Amino acid sequence: MEKSFCMNSRKISILFCRPAGMAGADDQDTLYQAETVSTALEELGYETRELEADMNLVEFRRTLGTHRGSLIFNLFDPSAGEGRFISLFPHILEQEGIPYTGCSADALYLTSHKIISKRMMLRQGIPTPFWYEAGGLAAGTFFPGRYIVKSVWEHGSAGLTSDSVVEVSREEELDELLAASGRGFFAERFLSGREINIALLSDGKDSWEVLPPSEIIYSGKDEHNPFLDYRAKWDESCESYQNSLRSFDFGSDDDPMLQQLTAIARECAGLFSLNGYARVDFRMDETGQPHVLEVNANPCISPGAGFPEAAAKAGVSYQEMIERIVASSGGTR
Template sequence: MKAVVLHGKVLEGAGWDEQDVFVQAFAVSQALADLGYEPIVLSLSLNIAETVDTLLALRPAFVFNLVEAIEGRGNMIHAAPALLDALHIPYTGAQTEGIFLTSSKITAKKILRAHGIATPGWFSSGDRGHGLLPGDRCIVKSGWEDASIGLDEDSVVPADDFPRIHEKIADLRKQLGGACFAEVFIEGREINVSLLAGEDGPEILPPAEIIFADYPPDKIKVLGYRSKWIEDSFEYRHTPRTFDFPGADERLLAELSDIARQTWEIFSLRGYARVDFRVDRTGKPWVLEINANPCLSPEGGFIAAVKQAGIDYNGAIERIIGDMPAVGGNLSGAGP
């Protein structure tokens, strides 16, 4: 049974964050082969017609969707599921609406607020601040890109310095070529909660905390691009992941798990997801981002949580496949 592993086309000279999809595609293909499928890796370019022709010729049983960007454009992430919907081809992970709503960060924040879930205030060009207070600091970030692209400690600016915020937003927009915004910077702990589809709904995997180890007092604690991708940087070497929490965190972890489960339902997520939190000094959790279809690199954070739960890589891939929705009423999952 053919299974297409679909990823976005990566342009020459792309950064490590984009090239990582090759690692994911290889690992997923291996898992699919182990599970009895015939994996075929295919890249999706802006020449959509070419991909359509290939998919129609291949007639795969389903597509394992790894598209995070197309030719460097993160705001095209929803094009892959939309295309597959149009072709009536089943695919893994979040469906078109869920991908679009979670990837459009300001849209996601508005939806979270509407459901009473705390997310930091924000400000974008031509917009008034939502929940900005004097004395706050803001972090300027992309409205679409993930993997902490364009994010570092220099992205943090005073919330009441609107000229500087606008300047930072304009600079980042020029760099990334898409919408950007400023978000209230929450001082505190960085914790993420991953979810994996199960027989009775999503399973909450062991929460992970990113430790800012040996950071100088004047260094802003931002989990930025260097922390994730530049292996010889201070930030990469001093932001280890831990699954060990003291007993005093039991109530907090239960609250984080409950919020993560709510986001799964609100955004109609499928297969797998990760919710990134900041917990402020009073112990209040704030949702930073919802990651539908998080990175499946064997060394990435999601798979680390999978392993911590005692699930192997192939087992996780099998559960993601099993959570695909029916297409035309003739498929409730896929088996080799």
Template structure:
């Protein structure tokens, strides 16, 4: 097949979460070429006619969509699948609707609640309705990659408003507060097979040697600074399906419900916290999780016996199935 690998237009001084897109694009192209496909790379342009002129000469069977942000804003990523659909080119991954909804975390949580799916309580400005006593984690409502997530993001209720205001001033965007669940964390990936979600081996994030006074979170440093304490001491572990089959069944059910509720395609990841009573609570849904060779999705695929090329080629074939 002819596969155009379309990635974000990433400037040289972009932060590591944006540079990761270029790493993924090169790896995907290499994997596809190794399987006999052609896979040129191109940077996304945010204009429909310009995008048509960019794509048309390649005459692709499918576009591998790696546009994770536009002009540095992840909340605008939905424009890429929207424009690709408008010019009539098949593409991998989530559609515009899915990205718009899951790109707004409070809206996602509202949909989860309305569907009867478990998610921690949350509160939004300006009135912060529902903000009760206890610890809360202040998050960006419309950006991913754990922007602004560090130890200081976990605060007591009276400190929420000040933390949200400081984060908005520093990083921009909208900020909200979610009840902090001091429990186990699972990041569970899915891939599409024959039009249906297939849950990959479930990854639990283990906080090894973590000081008791520090909140256990997978923050920005854990994801993007390989030399940091947070990255070194956050270790992925598989095998919950065998150790705790009842919990695994619940996690699998919730993953599949999320896939259908948010109209996922190709791949997706659902992040959970499991509280002290064993309740699984859905934190976030990422319909286009990272796919660089060191990403959690790839670790789960490898655990399932899928090579990088297997996974990439499977995503492409599902997109044109």
């Protein structure tokens, strides 16, 4: 982890992307997240201001100049379809020498580009599902069976539907699917085993506290096709949303598995130089072996989301979680 720094000012600016009027639930959650983080900071005695991410970069840099002397609490989450810009504003902050919370611009870029992150994990010996790219580029040995077609950049289940999981018997079928999907998609072998998340929070001593693990439990018809598409993740009226529940209950027989997942999560944190807070998402294969689906360098911290819930299970209040994220902020990077 990066070294923490001493912040003399009690001023913090909240960097976020204001959603458009017709934005989806995931984009609207960004606004809720900014509001709740701001409230927590003010209750902790900080003076907060809004700093909206403006794609007019000349105007953004001008506005940014009025926020010098403040720490930037980075909650920038691009709108749907713009995931590749995840590291844009952190890069600007670094160029301007302005400190901010969370992971560095490089870490955000590397982990958000799913293929780059999978290649890095593969080289490191970290297990990740076999994948297939347009043009026949593949990693590992092709297996006939189920694959999930997903975006290289988008996160929060954006773009995923019940039709995203497909059954294929030949590599050529994957080529056809990716050609039909357009640029920016790849196919990943679908693992139908247990889905477990490991959340990491700075402990204030340049190392990580591993928060209690959580598992997504699927029931009903979703038990046979267990994954969170967009509606299952965000639409509370959807049956799949109601059939996908978060659980923190594990038995003692799960201890060896959880120790293995914790070790892999820590290895991912080192590989991508993560800082402040992060989450590593796992899926088990048919033999019970874990695979990293994704390293999330800016997990949602809205109340009720998985990360704050894991913190609460560890006895860490929402305010304390925010304070620890602030305390772990790197200086100019």
